[in-house]
Amino acid sequence: MIGNPYLKELNYLKEAVLEEISSVLDSGSYILGEKVKRFETNFSEYLEVENVVGVANGLDALQLILMALDIGKGDEVITTSLSAVATTLAITRTGATPVFVDIDEYFHIDATKIEAAITPRTKAVMPVHLYGQSVDLDKIVEICKENKIFLIEDAAQAQGAEFNGKKLGSIGEAGAFSFYPTKNLAAYGDAGAVSTSDSVLAEKVSMLRNYGQKTRYRHELAGINSRLDELQAAVLNVKLKYLDEWNKSRIDCAAIYQGELADAGDIKLPMVRPEAKHVFHQYVIRTKKRDELVSYLQENGVPALIHYPIPIHQQPCYPEFHSVSLPETVRASQEILSLPIHPFMSKSELLFVIEKVKVFFD
CATH class of the missing domain: 3.90.1150.10 (Aspartate Aminotransferase, domain 1)
Structure with missing residues (x-):
């Protein structure tokens, strides 16, 4: 029989996790506080990107990137059909249309078939680093540059994975991460993040995750509610070290x-x-x-x-x-x-x- 590995992990970390959770409870600050800021800094340093924005889950991370890039109705996003449904939901929730490309022998979007799927309405390619391994980023980066379209990395399953020595989530315009409890880097609930070295994009995502407000009660954009909470950020700060x-x-x-x-x-x-x-x-x-x-x-x-x-x-x-x-x-x-x-x-x-x-x- 196979034991529950998640309970083994918790037992290994329990003292440190409980200490962090207690500090959150004692702080009186539970949303977008110091633990979130610390995780955003720690994870950005780990990925070697300029910015990480903590959000509520991986689906929202993808959707917020699309929203920040002004991708929506009338636009097309090239992606894969072999993935968790969140990849496509993010596209359709913005009003854009997913364009599916078949897979290669690695279970990833076949980079050799992407160009044939590009139309005047194509705004982005959203490949999925499925199962913890990178897609053919050399080819896809080249295609995106030649066609002046965005590269959005769905890195929900690829925390710590690399391509030619670079962390996934650091190569496209932005990367989206999920920290669902089964992930390699996992919260004890739903959590996610957007990674990018584009500071303007990061600021826009930061606003969009919090109702589109730059300062309290002044809403520059029509955003959503997708904030990483302090408890999950505290857990992620403990686990990131491992x-x-x-x-x-x-x-x-x-x-x-x-x-x-x-x-x-x-x-x-x-x-x-x-x-x-x-x-x-x-x-x-x-x-x-x-x-x-x-x-x-x-x-x-x-x-x-x-x-x-x-x-x-x-x-x-x-x-x-x-x-x-x-x-x-x-x-x-x-x-x-x-x-x-x-x-x-x-x-x-x-x-x-x-x-x-x-x-x-x-």
Whole structure:
């Protein structure tokens, strides 16, 4: 059986976390206070960007970037359909139209197919650094520069991941992060952030997250309510110190999987780009026997999951995109399976998962 790694993590951090939470409660300041400012500074230094703006969640981070760039009705944003639905919701909530491009062998938007999707209405490309690994940023940066369109990084699953030595979220006009409790850097509730080295963009996001006000009760913009609270910022300040260490543990776990499952059966193991530091938010395999394997693993104590079984363009909430042809995306959604991975998984737990996978294919 696999224990709950999140409880193991909490037990490891409990004293420091409780101390920080107590200091918030004692301060009497619970929204956009000193803990938020400290986290914004700490995370901006970690990413090596000029600005980080704390927000309520990853979806809002994406939406606020689009709003700050004046992207809305009549505009198009190129993105992927293999992602959490928040990626597309951010686009449609602004009134813009998502334009889906099929994926490559890394489960990412296929950079070689982006240019064909560009139209006079295209304002941005929003690639997703899915599962903790960078998209082909060299190619995508080049395309965006040549076509004078914005690059918005959805880095919700990629805290600490890199491309050619640069942290993800530091390469485009802006990056969006989620700190949902399952993420590599996680709060104990919803939380998110926008990263950018554009100070004008950062100021606009800061206003938009707080009803569009620059000073109290003077609303320069029509904003939303998406503020990072002090309690979550306090937790993130504690955990940020461990992010690189925990990412290294994830990489070590993935290496064990890679070695032990290389000849396990009808499995395709995850590929890592040569230029990328993959931080394995998820460890995703492919198999044509996916449905049978996931049922077997779950019945035998392995919390295997599917990220994601229904591509966004096939979701019931988006009937207008059901006719879009994305064969590689659909095929992947039918074959992908996430094996458990976490820095607090023990070697014996990893070997337990490996044994169950091997037994299934024997």
